[in-house]
Amino acid sequence: xxxxxxxxxxxxxxxxxxxxxxxxxxxxxxxxxxxxxxxxxxxxxxxxxxxxxxxxxxxxxxxxxxxxxxxxxxxxxxxxxxxxxxxxxxxxxxxxxxxxxxxxxxxxxxxxxxxxxxxxxxxxxxxxxxxxxxxxxxxxxxxxxxxxxxxxxxxxxxxxxxxxxxxxxxxxxxxxxxxxxxxxxxxxxxxxxxxxxxxxxxxxxxxxxxxxxxxxxxxxxxxxxxxxxxxxxxxxxxxxxxxxxxxxxxxxxxxxxxxxxxxxxxxxxxxxxxxxxxxxxxxxxxxxxxxxxxxxxxxxxxxxxxxxxxxxxxxxxxxxxxxxxxxxxxxxxxxxxxxxxxxxxxxxxxxxxxxxxxxxxxxxxxxxxxxxxxxxxxxxxxxxxxxxxxxxxxxxxxxxxxxxxxxxxxxxxxxxxxxxxxxxxxxxxxxxxxxxxxxxxxxxxxxxxxxxxxxxxxxxxxxxxxxxxxx
Amino acid sequence: xxxxxxxxxxxxxxxxxxxxxxxxxxxxxxxxxxxxxxxxxxxxxxxxxxxxxxxxxxxxxxxxxxxxxxxxxxxxxxxxxxxxxxxxxxxxxxxxxxxxxxxxxxxx
Ligand code: FES
Ligand SMILES: [Fe+2]
Numbered sequence: 001x002x003x004x005x006x007x008x009x010x011x012x013x014x015x016x017x018x019x020x021x022x023x024x025x026x027x028x029x030x031x032x033x034x035x036x037x038x039x040x041x042x043x044x045x046x047x048x049x050x051x052x053x054x055x056x057x058x059x060x061x062x063x064x065x066x067x068x069x070x071x072x073x074x075x076x077x078x079x080x081x082x083x084x085x086x087x088x089x090x091x092x093x094x095x096x097x098x099x100x101x102x103x104x105x106x107x108x109x110x111x112x113x114x115x116x117x118x119x120x121x122x123x124x125x126x127x128x129x130x131x132x133x134x135x136x137x138x139x140x141x142x143x144x145x146x147x148x149x150x151x152x153x154x155x156x157x158x159x160x161x162x163x164x165x166x167x168x169x170x171x172x173x174x175x176x177x178x179x180x181x182x183x184x185x186x187x188x189x190x191x192x193x194x195x196x197x198x199x200x201x202x203x204x205x206x207x208x209x210x211x212x213x214x215x216x217x218x219x220x221x222x223x224x225x226x227x228x229x230x231x232x233x234x235x236x237x238x239x240x241x242x243x244x245x246x247x248x249x250x251x252x253x254x255x256x257x258x259x260x261x262x263x264x265x266x267x268x269x270x271x272x273x274x275x276x277x278x279x280x281x282x283x284x285x286x287x288x289x290x291x292x293x294x295x296x297x298x299x300x301x302x303x304x305x306x307x308x309x310x311x312x313x314x315x316x317x318x319x320x321x322x323x324x325x326x327x328x329x330x331x332x333x334x335x336x337x338x339x340x341x342x343x344x345x346x347x348x349x350x351x352x353x354x355x356x357x358x359x360x361x362x363x364x365x366x367x368x369x370x371x372x373x374x375x376x377x378x379x380x381x382x383x384x385x386x387x388x389x390x391x392x393x394x395x396x397x398x399x400x401x402x403x404x405x406x407x408x409x410x411x412x413x414x415x416x417x418x419x420x421x422x423x424x425x426x427x428x429x430x431x432x433x434x435x436x437x438x439x440x441x442x443x444x445x446x447x448x449x450x451x452x453x454x455x456x457x458x459x460x461x462x463x464x465x466x467x468x469x470x471x
Numbered sequence: 472x473x474x475x476x477x478x479x480x481x482x483x484x485x486x487x488x489x490x491x492x493x494x495x496x497x498x499x500x501x502x503x504x505x506x507x508x509x510x511x512x513x514x515x516x517x518x519x520x521x522x523x524x525x526x527x528x529x530x531x532x533x534x535x536x537x538x539x540x541x542x543x544x545x546x547x548x549x550x551x552x553x554x555x556x557x558x559x560x561x562x563x564x565x566x567x568x569x570x571x572x573x574x575x576x577x578x579x
Contacts, residue, residue, distance in 0.1 A: 092532065129556040132546060134539025135532035142523070142543040142558040401535030 017049030017451040024280035027260035034341035041207040046262040054446030057439045060229040066377035070099040073467035076190040080356040085399045094133040099374045108151050115187045116173040122146045183214035201265030211360040216387035218399035222414040223383040228436040230372040230380035238456035240273045244281045251279035252294035261455045267353035269456040275345045276317030291316035333391040353463045481576035501579030511536045515549035516566040516577045523559035
């Protein structure tokens, strides 16, 4: 019996995808030792081995593939279009653009948000310019003045006598589907698509529900065009495997090689990358003091110029957690007493296929959005938003206006961006231009992926395959 | 209160207390119809006429330091008057604003 169990264990340990960073505690081990314990969505694992075949690279470099993606992938998936806070009042609208498509996402009632195809039903003019937002009591076309009510019904055609063939009842603005979750407005162009809940799956949806991101507001919003295919940009943020080489300054306080990776259904995956601990690559090379000093924050503005000192026998991770709780509470006027050390410190990165990254943590409270550049498959649009808890007094600040960086600008030039965090994003971007060009130059027409640390890339590309077809 | 000869002529238009944060108010000054906005922790004065279709801007939504015309969605920078998107391309006049003795004054 005992021999059999041992043999069994050995088989499992050597099975593909089962290997983990040797000599390092797991992410779950680290979190289990924290003073303020973490909730269930943190304390679970859902890794699956999904094969180890190479990924063909046509998908990153072939303009024909990019055209197919628009029709097959982007037209059938749930996409983050805007936050509810962008359209708080009836008639408020936000224009969401995707490839050649454009939608007017508007609030029709307290509980009713719709997304209209942004085109006049007369001769096609966009009813609102791309990339804009505002408030309307009607959507009037700037060309000949046809108009639609906020609820999408046809309001009037100039010189209606000339259009006896136009039945107003049949000239309602066509709509995409809309669903809301956690303060996010999602749209889907496919009337046959599954509901957002089915699309996410029960477990992933339960995680998102638990975060209550509807109680956050956007305090910083930065956008920039990146010099690579949109999928390369997304995949650059899916693993901590690159930290030691790309962000050596971060590795001192990041459990990179022992981060945890999980997949949920077809459209959601995540990692948990523990912070306030030394990278296994650097074991024996740094002290707890070094870890404390090196800690990089996405939202350091909330911390002010705090002093970091290590008490005797304390760990850097615990000092940071204790300090963060107090300082974030004060700076953002919120109650974090029930929030675990892990949620305060660690980097939780979730992908919702195809365009969204959610980071529900407190010190790294970002949302990323990626979209293909409609004119160039070798470029993409990247946005980073930082979400802070709505203050205790209940006064919801207006969401930040986006800051649009020029291609050559550094992320740290955006006003309000933590310089350390801006530097990290610049490091990521600099790799991406080299990667795009390298894939085009390569004699090898495939990418090779690690079984564990790059599982999110594989999972994401399997979803791409599902919509676009392999090729 | 006397001003040097180079200073623009400021006209008293509204008690500042009547324009809370987030507020907008149409005022007449120097023969012009102006829209005062209190946004972004400061006051702005912009001509109350969209440069695209000559419609009033007063029901427009203010976001950050811009206003969106409610008719066709053209947006203007409240500080400079610059048109930020189609269908407008030309700027809207803007005016210097100051607060003196609790009154908003505009240079028209
Ligand atoms: S194209 Fe819109 S009214 Fe003519
Ligand atoms: Fe990175």
